[in-house]
Amino acid sequence: MSKITSFDIAHRAGVSQPTVSRALRGSPLVNAQTRQRILAAVDELNYKVDKNASSLRCKQSGTLALLFFEDPTADESHINPFFLSMLGSITRACTQRGYDLLISFQQLSRDWHADYADARKADGIILLGYGDYLAYREKQAQLLAQGARFVRWGVVQAEQPVVSVGSDNFSGGLAVGEHLLAQGCRRIAFLGDASQHFPEFHARYHGCAEALRRAGLAMEGCLQVDAESTERSGYAAAENLLARGVAFDAVFAASDLIAIGALRALNERGLRVPEDVALAGFDDIPMARSVHPALTTVMQDTKQAGERLVDSLLRLIHGEAVASTLLPAQLVVRRSSLRGQAG
Amino acid sequence: MSKITSFDIAHRAGVSQPTVSRALRGSPLVNAQTRQRILAAVDELNYKVDKNASSLRCKQSGTLALLFFEDPTADESHINPFFLSMLGSITRACTQRGYDLLISFQQLSRDWHADYADARKADGIILLGYGDYLAYREKQAQLLAQGARFVRWGVVQAEQPVVSVGSDNFSGGLAVGEHLLAQGCRRIAFLGDASQHFPEFHARYHGCAEALRRAGLAMEGCLQVDAESTERSGYAAAENLLARGVAFDAVFAASDLIAIGALRALNERGLRVPEDVALAGFDDIPMARSVHPALTTVMQDTKQAGERLVDSLLRLIHGEAVASTLLPAQLVVRRSSLRGQAG
DNA sequence: CTGAAAGCGCTTACAG
DNA sequence: CTGAAAGCGCTTACAG
Numbered sequence: 001m002s003k004i005t006s007f008d009i010a011h012r013a014g015v016s017q018p019t020v021s022r023a024l025r026g027s028p029l030v031n032a033q034t035r036q037r038i039l040a041a042v043d044e045l046n047y048k049v050d051k052n053a054s055s056l057r058c059k060q061s062g063t064l065a066l067l068f069f070e071d072p073t074a075d076e077s078h079i080n081p082f083f084l085s086m087l088g089s090i091t092r093a094c095t096q097r098g099y100d101l102l103i104s105f106q107q108l109s110r111d112w113h114a115d116y117a118d119a120r121k122a123d124g125i126i127l128l129g130y131g132d133y134l135a136y137r138e139k140q141a142q143l144l145a146q147g148a149r150f151v152r153w154g155v156v157q158a159e160q161p162v163v164s165v166g167s168d169n170f171s172g173g174l175a176v177g178e179h180l181l182a183q184g185c186r187r188i189a190f191l192g193d194a195s196q197h198f199p200e201f202h203a204r205y206h207g208c209a210e211a212l213r214r215a216g217l218a219m220e221g222c223l224q225v226d227a228e229s230t231e232r233s234g235y236a237a238a239e240n241l242l243a244r245g246v247a248f249d250a251v252f253a254a255s256d257l258i259a260i261g262a263l264r265a266l267n268e269r270g271l272r273v274p275e276d277v278a279l280a281g282f283d284d285i286p287m288a289r290s291v292h293p294a295l296t297t298v299m300q301d302t303k304q305a306g307e308r309l310v311d312s313l314l315r316l317i318h319g320e321a322v323a324s325t326l327l328p329a330q331l332v333v334r335r336s337s338l339r340g341q342a343g
Numbered sequence: 344m345s346k347i348t349s350f351d352i353a354h355r356a357g358v359s360q361p362t363v364s365r366a367l368r369g370s371p372l373v374n375a376q377t378r379q380r381i382l383a384a385v386d387e388l389n390y391k392v393d394k395n396a397s398s399l400r401c402k403q404s405g406t407l408a409l410l411f412f413e414d415p416t417a418d419e420s421h422i423n424p425f426f427l428s429m430l431g432s433i434t435r436a437c438t439q440r441g442y443d444l445l446i447s448f449q450q451l452s453r454d455w456h457a458d459y460a461d462a463r464k465a466d467g468i469i470l471l472g473y474g475d476y477l478a479y480r481e482k483q484a485q486l487l488a489q490g491a492r493f494v495r496w497g498v499v500q501a502e503q504p505v506v507s508v509g510s511d512n513f514s515g516g517l518a519v520g521e522h523l524l525a526q527g528c529r530r531i532a533f534l535g536d537a538s539q540h541f542p543e544f545h546a547r548y549h550g551c552a553e554a555l556r557r558a559g560l561a562m563e564g565c566l567q568v569d570a571e572s573t574e575r576s577g578y579a580a581a582e583n584l585l586a587r588g589v590a591f592d593a594v595f596a597a598s599d600l601i602a603i604g605a606l607r608a609l610n611e612r613g614l615r616v617p618e619d620v621a622l623a624g625f626d627d628i629p630m631a632r633s634v635h636p637a638l639t640t641v642m643q644d645t646k647q648a649g650e651r652l653v654d655s656l657l658r659l660i661h662g663e664a665v666a667s668t669l670l671p672a673q674l675v676v677r678r679s680s681l682r683g684q685a686g
Numbered sequence: 687c688t689g690a691a692a693g694c695g696c697t698t699a700c701a702g
Numbered sequence: 703c704t705g706a707a708a709g710c711g712c713t714t715a716c717a718g
Contacts, residue, residue: 005695016705021697031703046489051464052399053695056710061395063445063464068434081629084427091411095448100464102406102445105438121394121406121443146389260633286424290603292635348711359689364713374687396711399694688718695710702705 004047012041024049064094064313065102065122069129069136080229080257081285082300086128086153089306097310099123124313125150151313153305155199156324163316164324165308169200169282172298172329173207176252176280179296179331180208181215183339185250185278188212189223191237191262192254201254204282204298208252222246227258234261242269249277250337256281256288256297263291263336278337294334301327347390355384367392407437407656408445408465412472412479423572423600424628425643429471429496432649440653442466467656468493494656496648498542499667506659507667508651512543512625515641515672516550519595519623522639522674523551524558526682528593528621531555532566534580534605535597544597547625547641551595565589570601577604585612592620593680599624599631599640606634606679621680637677644670 006024010017015034023030023038030038041047055061068083087103094101102122106129125148127140140162143150151163180188192198194205209219222244227237234253238261241248251266253259259281266277273279273293281288284299308325315322349367353360358377366373366381373381384390398404411426430446437444445465449472468491470483483505486493494506523531535541537548552562565587570580577596581604584591594609596602602624609616616622616636624631627642651668658665 003695007695017695018697018706019704021695022704025697029703034703050399050695052395052404053710054697056393056395056399056712057695057697059710079428079431081424081427084424084431085422087430088422088427091446092448100445100447102443103434104443105435287630287633290630290635291633346711350711360711361690361713362688364711365688368713372687377687393711396694397713399696400711400713402694689716690718691716692714694712697710698708700705700707702703 004045005050006047008045009038009041009047012045013037060123060317061100061121062098063100063102063122064310065104065125066090067125067127067129068103068105069127070105080255081287082229082255082257082283082302083128085285085302086306089302090126090128090309091306093307093310097314099310099314123149124317126309126313127152127154129153149313149316151309151316151322153309155203156326157199160324163312163322165305165312165327166200166325167298167300167305167327167329169203169329170207170210172282172331173204173209173252174211175207175329175331176204176282176296176298177208177211179333179337180250180252180278180280181211181217183250183274183278183337185339186217187223187248188219188250188252189225189241189248190219190252190254191225191227191234191241191258193226193228194224194254198254204252204254220246223248227254227261229255229257231257231261231264234258235265236261238262238265242266251277251279253279253281256283256285256295259295259297259336260287260291263295273336274339278339280337284332288332289334291336293336296334296337297332299330299332301330347388349390349392351388352381352384352390355388356380403466403660404443404464405441406443406445406465407653408447408468409433410468410470410472411446411448412470413448423598424630425572425598425600425626425645426471428628428645429649432645433469433471433652434649436650436653440657442653442657466492467660469652469656470495470497472496492656492659494652494659494665496652498546499669500542503667506655506665508648508655508670509543509668510641510643510648510670510672512546512672513550513553515625515674516547516552516595517554518550518672518674519547519625519639519641520551520554522676522680523593523595523621523623524554524560526593526617526621526680528682529560530566530591531562531593531595532568532584532591533562533595533597534568534570534577534584534601536569536571537567537597541597547595547597563589566591570597570604572598572600574600574604574607577601578608579604581605581608585609594620594622596622596624599626599628599638602638602640602679603630603634606638616679617682621682623680627675631675632677634679636679639677639680640675642673642675644673 006017006020009020023035091101154164154166156164156166190205192201194202212218225237225240227233253262271277281295281297284297288295288297312322349363350360352363363381366378434444497507497509499507499509533548535544537545555561568580568583570576596605614620624638624640627640631638631640655665
């Protein structure tokens, strides 16, 4: 069977093809009865508008693209659950607003040819992912130069030229720091790359450092170990920290996955959490609640984040001015950091 | 700035527009030097082929669509981690094969207008999701009738007219049953809707029942409680089971989420796992490893599943004959079912 | 190896 | 309220 087009519908309904198009787009110019006949024909023939033709003509596609960046060094088999959760919420938000979502994975190391192509296929782009920020930034500049419409998930900064949606990582880190201090901790280790290359981690680190500063204390360089957001890396970082032989009474992991890896390393060395070491993570992935002991962490509201990203992008597409959004990040205290309770 | 087209490139490279098209599609008919000039112009102007125009002309889009069905009764805020994992692996498989992936969420209760539309936007469709199978089946018949190319994730059955990729749920259930018997369990409860409406659960149930049958035992009706795949539902189902006041020494939950909910309910009633009750789930979601005690379960290989779904669909699109795939499901024994160890 | 021509299926001024 | 016409940007026979 050859493809059914608007001409087939027009023929069956006894009207011209443009009238079919008008009726289907809800034009008020079409007579009610004519519209009925057309809709009936559409049903009978099971016709659907060809989106490619429609998009080509209208110069908009009803599609948004999600470019997901994976750190190329990350574990091949599993995607960070936090990003999966973001992906789910973005997908849902798109569906609710009547947009399709095109997803593609990118590796920062590869060239961005595919992305540019997506810029043609979608009305706008959402950038999502960790990865080296400085490399990432250059790519963003290219997208901007092309006049692409896009928003990004990530740290919200004053000089940032791109509309961003992100959690308040600094306040989250601050809350963790204050909480650990209140538990009596004084020597807080930080697991995660706290350099400018990973601005989320950087902000979390400095939030915690601010809490210490206010208490007249400081983070110590010898208690910071780089780690990327995987269990494996968290495990290795904790081992590294232990190998240094320096004393610490708390570990603030830059993400939950890092924390969970660290938890395993600590346990294997006979250190009990929270009795010997208080532990906190960041993200509040589902696993955080189920590890033993349950993990104190900072919740990032992925549902709201997804909706905000999509809404911001849609406004941008409609030519409205859009500001970046800083979402609150909320401390969730669970057993892994409760030292008072443990004696 | 107005949009750059292949005519702009042609002009700059001093050739005709069709030659640009040929060069960009890798036609061997183009002179090497001509091609160089064209590619140079493409770079300078940052040109990208308009996918809509290209798709319209070629009648194929280089895009696959993933229709994800959510049980409308499911928890709004979270997506089953198992499906998130599938989503991740399908996305990755598409990217690797040079296809874009269009994702949309569907609720089985709503009409399928959107799906048909996707059929026009993508070269093929992947169906994914739990949900009432009988309702789902009718929708599939409609897609078939439209000549849509699609594959589905789900139970593989002989009379199934749709190319399917699924785990061997029966063998998985069988392995769980045999394992629980080996642990000395005799009265095995099953949490999950084991009716024809949920064929995955149904197969898991009957696999386990087969193990009992071989041992001269049987599953008992009073030990089966319906549940859908959420923690909340698993919690409720376990409470329901406990309220019946019948004796049981093991719980086989139809999914890990159900198992995790049940674990909480059991603990709250003072029942210890595995000492008082052995517990097993199904899926091997990341959380299964981190709950306390770690959950015995059946691993579904989502990575392979995603690749197989995409490859099967691509073959279908290329007009090849494609068989369904039954993926092995592997028992993963963890502490939640080890009664011997517990005395 | 390259160009002129037709056409993919729609939408939108332009007339009426 | 409706139709005839042009055109979105590409690809692909068809000539040469």
